[in-house]
Amino acid sequence: MNTKITTAAGGLALLATMSVVTSAQEPPTQIMVRSQEAFLAAGNDMVARITMKLINKAGKERLRDLTMLRRDLEIGNQKYFMYFHQPADVRAMTFMVWKYPGRDDDRWVFVPAIKLVRRIAADDSRSSFVGSDFTYDDISGRDIELDRHTLLKEEAVGGTPCYVIESVPTSGSASEYGRKLSWIAKDSWLPLKEEYYDRRAQLARVFTADEVQTIGGHPTVMRRTMRDVKRAHRTEVAFESVRYDVGLTEALFAERYLREPPAEWIR
Amino acid sequence: MKLACDSLGRAVVVGILLITAVTQPAGAQETALHGFVQANYSVRVSKTRPTDPPGDFLLGDQRLELEVARASESGRVRAYAKADFIHDAVDGDARLDVREVFLTLTSSRLDVRLGRQVITWGVGDLVFINDVFPKDWTALIAGQPLQYLKRGSDAANVNLYLGPISAQIVAIPFFEPDLLPDGIRLTGFTPFPGRPTREVRPAQRIEGTELALRVYGRVGRFDAAAYAFRGFWGSPPGMELDGDEAVRFYPGLAVYGASMQGAFAQGIVSLEAGFYDSRDDPDGRDPAIENRQLRALVGYQRALGDNLTVGAQYYAERMLDHERYRLGLPPSFPARAQTRHNATLRVTRLFNYQTSQVSLFVWGSPNEEDYYVNPEVRHSLSDEVWIAVGANLFGGSRASTFFGQFDRNDNVYVTARYSF
Numbered sequence: 001m002n003t004k005i006t007t008a009a010g011g012l013a014l015l016a017t018m019s020v021v022t023s024a025q026e027p028p029t030q031i032m033v034r035s036q037e038a039f040l041a042a043g044n045d046m047v048a049r050i051t052m053k054l055i056n057k058a059g060k061e062r063l064r065d066l067t068m069l070r071r072d073l074e075i076g077n078q079k080y081f082m083y084f085h086q087p088a089d090v091r092a093m094t095f096m097v098w099k100y101p102g103r104d105d106d107r108w109v110f111v112p113a114i115k116l117v118r119r120i121a122a123d124d125s126r127s128s129f130v131g132s133d134f135t136y137d138d139i140s141g142r143d144i145e146l147d148r149h150t151l152l153k154e155e156a157v158g159g160t161p162c163y164v165i166e167s168v169p170t171s172g173s174a175s176e177y178g179r180k181l182s183w184i185a186k187d188s189w190l191p192l193k194e195e196y197y198d199r200r201a202q203l204a205r206v207f208t209a210d211e212v213q214t215i216g217g218h219p220t221v222m223r224r225t226m227r228d229v230k231r232a233h234r235t236e237v238a239f240e241s242v243r244y245d246v247g248l249t250e251a252l253f254a255e256r257y258l259r260e261p262p263a264e265w266i267r
Numbered sequence: 268m269k270l271a272c273d274s275l276g277r278a279v280v281v282g283i284l285l286i287t288a289v290t291q292p293a294g295a296q297e298t299a300l301h302g303f304v305q306a307n308y309s310v311r312v313s314k315t316r317p318t319d320p321p322g323d324f325l326l327g328d329q330r331l332e333l334e335v336a337r338a339s340e341s342g343r344v345r346a347y348a349k350a351d352f353i354h355d356a357v358d359g360d361a362r363l364d365v366r367e368v369f370l371t372l373t374s375s376r377l378d379v380r381l382g383r384q385v386i387t388w389g390v391g392d393l394v395f396i397n398d399v400f401p402k403d404w405t406a407l408i409a410g411q412p413l414q415y416l417k418r419g420s421d422a423a424n425v426n427l428y429l430g431p432i433s434a435q436i437v438a439i440p441f442f443e444p445d446l447l448p449d450g451i452r453l454t455g456f457t458p459f460p461g462r463p464t465r466e467v468r469p470a471q472r473i474e475g476t477e478l479a480l481r482v483y484g485r486v487g488r489f490d491a492a493a494y495a496f497r498g499f500w501g502s503p504p505g506m507e508l509d510g511d512e513a514v515r516f517y518p519g520l521a522v523y524g525a526s527m528q529g530a531f532a533q534g535i536v537s538l539e540a541g542f543y544d545s546r547d548d549p550d551g552r553d554p555a556i557e558n559r560q561l562r563a564l565v566g567y568q569r570a571l572g573d574n575l576t577v578g579a580q581y582y583a584e585r586m587l588d589h590e591r592y593r594l595g596l597p598p599s600f601p602a603r604a605q606t607r608h609n610a611t612l613r614v615t616r617l618f619n620y621q622t623s624q625v626s627l628f629v630w631g632s633p634n635e636e637d638y639y640v641n642p643e644v645r646h647s648l649s650d651e652v653w654i655a656v657g658a659n660l661f662g663g664s665r666a667s668t669f670f671g672q673f674d675r676n677d678n679v680y681v682t683a684r685y686s687f
Contacts, residue, residue: 010390040314054620056620062649062650063650082295083535086650087650087651087686088301088303088650088686088687089647089650089651089652089684089686091686102528103530104533105530106488106529106530113414114385114387114413114414114416114417115384115386115387115417116387117387118390118489119528119529119530119535119537119568120377120535121534121535121568121569121576121578122570123440123571123572123573126570126573127570127573127574128573128617128620128621130621131620131621132619132620133620133623176573181446215563226561234622241654251428254428254433255433255483255490256378256426256428257435260371260378263338263342263345
């Protein structure tokens, strides 16, 4: 909770801290912790309208248009709520995740046609999120302890100085990749690029942060792309109407709102 | 009854059109109009076919579903209506099916929903213990999409949110039974074959109102719920003879139960149980009425790798007065085992960024020796259009068992839907 309050104190304070940190040369695991915090847990809560374009080899597009609500609890614990606006086939479906560090997340989906709330089983590190190139782990963050992190070098991405971190799954931890390289911006801690290599060391997927804006003091990736190199498929994601610290209550993340989406947030 | 339903239907449609017409100006109050057009055919493929009537087509269903939703500016009052305009090519009929029409009133700790609505609860996969709300089993058997298994209840549905505990109270003044094969298009077991059948529904009186309660919350990492119900057997109905006529009636029923569901051993575990109190035959002597029962379910579901999900269930139904049931049964009638054991398996594999899905659902009873198998392939041509092809296969060593009775309804179905 303390961490969250510090973050919420605003971008200026954060920037000040960061310059100190940078010169102190952080251990790689700490860099990944900060990066995940900046990328997936900025603010105490967040509301955003998210459109995902799923584009196949032939250039054919599919669309996933959703509103996402996120609330952060103590470190690593988060609650997500999603409402699908489009496409028509999944419209009004809602999806909720209670994310815990170090153990299986709780996930529910509501199927409006039969008014059914059910739990869903998914493999975080492999299951595709709504048919996109993103896995569940990509959406809500993979537990940092599941990988061993090494600082390889420093390198700029689009003129922004970055740490390049190599993450290798610890023995026994489930993962779709054998090795991951992350380019973490020194100023914002956001991942500007990620390369996922499969178990045979072949490049499998590439993530790029295509546009970053600062909203409410939080540098935010507004446009991002995940490319599946082997299958020539990609997912382009645009965040719109992003708001932080709007006061989402704990009560929102419950069966009641899965069945009856909160109108004031879903517009 | 059908007439009344149709006129209600027409009123709803006129309402939908009026709402849509009136609400062109944009603003906070938006009227959303959605729906789909769907063609859904199925053909009988069983080795033995009924000769009377001789039809092989179980479904020739083409329909437009329209759905309208509108909320007040504050969002505290919401209106919703969903109606299907159906043309049935098998009998040449055009029909209107009002699936749902309701108002939802919300406040900070209370939601009230009034009108025709689908209500679903419980944790089973096609196994319903505490969900005693009306179901259309003919839709499932004939090869309609799963959503048509649930029928609307004309009900008042009150939801209370009291922090860690929530409660749902449902009152259904107008009883709707489950829909079962009527022997015309779909065949099923009937104890009195060849006789005209008359239906007697519970009187529409205040004391005949069905009441259902669910109290739910978290227990540790699990979703937990307790249930109670007082109403009537929606299925199977009671059957008795009145002179030459068979009479189908709906005996009194009360159900008390509980369920738990949560993450366990890298998957999802589900537990549910219920005690069925057959109120009109408490000592189990009347062979025309179902015995008191205990029903229990344990299920486990897990994702294996990126796109494969496997779920298995064990489900048991135990008669509590089996000896008296056997003694009361007329000599020529087939007796059921005291406990019916059931096992189900569902395997779902997604392909090509979840645009294609291959699934298999198997439900069998090792001791009553019958089965239901439903393989299906589904493909999304685009975000708007999907097509599914599948089969429903039933069988058993006897024609009186739960699935054995549907043996002659084996079918292959195809569904194509364009959503908007």
